[in-house]
Every structure is written in structure tokens, then in C-alpha cells.
């Protein structure tokens with residue numbers, strides 16, 4: 001059954017959505033149950049599943065998650081290999097800050113028929129890497145350069161071009177475990193220029209940071225390492 005996740009995000013424009021990112025390779029089952037229990041009791045709106053490099057069986061991992069939560073589950077794939085028809089939706093990422101055709105269209109072609117057959121909801125998303133004080137896994141794995149964090153006009157123009165190409169969301173990514181999250185000023189300018197929902201993630205660890213990112217205009221904030229290292233953070237948000 002289609003959950004219409006995108007429609008829900010668009011129609012709840014003023015709602016602050018928290019997305020909990022679970023990297024299949026980093027979970028053990030006891031901890032997973034505990035984190036999902038906290039997520040069920042907190043204000044988490046969605047579960048994202050993916051990572052730059054995943055060696056775990058994604059189908060199996062999603063099945064385990066679904067045993068413990070009814071939250072919508074969205075794939076956040078690092079490559080075409082990270083596909084599962086057990087998910088509710090997929091962020092079909094186009095890495096528009098980079099110039100590597102494999103991450104702009106190549107992986108998409110590889111998985112297009114499987115996606116169509118699966119019937120899961122597809123959310124075409126413009127993915128922008130923002131420099132964050134160190135090189136990130138996604139930067140290395142995608143063989144692309146991030147946008148310098150002080151070049152906020154380039155980030156805004158890139159996001160706007162993504163919207164003009166018909167993408168449905170923009171994701172500003174500092175990288176998993178980033179030293180610095182996406183700068184507030186950059187989020188503000190991107191938000192001013194686009195009219196589609198904005199996702200921000202990477203390096204967010206505190207309630208103050210999360211609130212500041214929402215206040216700058218994010219519709220969805222993604223938390224991965226922040227929760228892995230401190231699941232109790234879910235109780236505070």
C-alpha cells in the first residue's frame with residue numbers, strides 16, 4: 001500500500017520532521033530494538049536506511065526494522081545495490097553538486113526496471129554535498145567534490161537548478177559524522193530560493209543544532225551518528 005510520504009511532507013509544510021538514519025552495517029539487533037522503541041515514542045517521522053558502503057542484506061535488515069516499528073521506511077541508497085522492495089519509498093538521489101554521471105543518472109538506469117516493478121514510492125531528490133571540515137565517505141565513494149561551505153550562492157543556484165529540473169526535494173548533506181554541519185546561512189539562502197521541501201543532514205548531535213537547522217528552513221532533519229552515539233537524544237527532541 002502506497003503511504004504517500006511525499007504528499008504528507010508537502011502538506012505538512014510547517015511540521016518539523018525528524019528522520020532517523022539507520023546504516024545496516026552499524027547495527028546490532030539489541031541496540032536496534034532499543035533505538036526503534038525510543039523512535040516509536042518520540043517525534044521521529046521516518047526511518048531512512050542506507051550508507052555509503054553496505055555489506056549487510058538490506059531486505060533482511062528492513063524486515064527486522066519492520067518487526068519493531070510501523071514508521072514509514074525510506075531507502076537512502078549509496079548505490080544501485082542498496083535496493084529493496086520491502087521499503088515504503090526511496091529517495092531517488094541525483095548527486096547534483098557533483099559531476100559524476102554515475103551518480104547523476106548511471107545508477108538510476110541500472111535500477112529503473114526493478115523500481116518500477118516494486119511499486120514503491122519514488123521521491124526524486126537533488127542531493128548536494130557541502131564541505132564540512134574533512135573529507136566524507138560519500139565524497140570519496142562518489143568521486144565528487146562537495147560545494148565549499150562559504151559558497152552559499154553556488155549551493156542555492158545548484159538547489160534551484162535541481163528544482164527547475166523537476167526534482168521534488170533538496171537534500172543538503174554535510175556527510176555522515178561530519179565535523180561541521182551544513183552552515184545555517186547556507187540553509188537559509190537555499191530555503192529562500194526553492195519551493196520544494198528541504199532535507200538537511202550530517203554532523204547534527206545536539207538539540208540546539210537541530211532547532212537551529214529547522215529554524216533556518218529545513219523541513220526534514222536527518223540524524224544518524226548523533227542517535228547511534230547517544231540514543232537518549234531521541235527523548236529530548
Ligand code: 1GP
Pocket residue numbers: 021173174175176177178200201202203204222223224225226
Ligand atoms: C548522513 O545526513 C546523514 O548521510 C546523517 O549524518 O550520521 O552525521 O547524523 P549523521
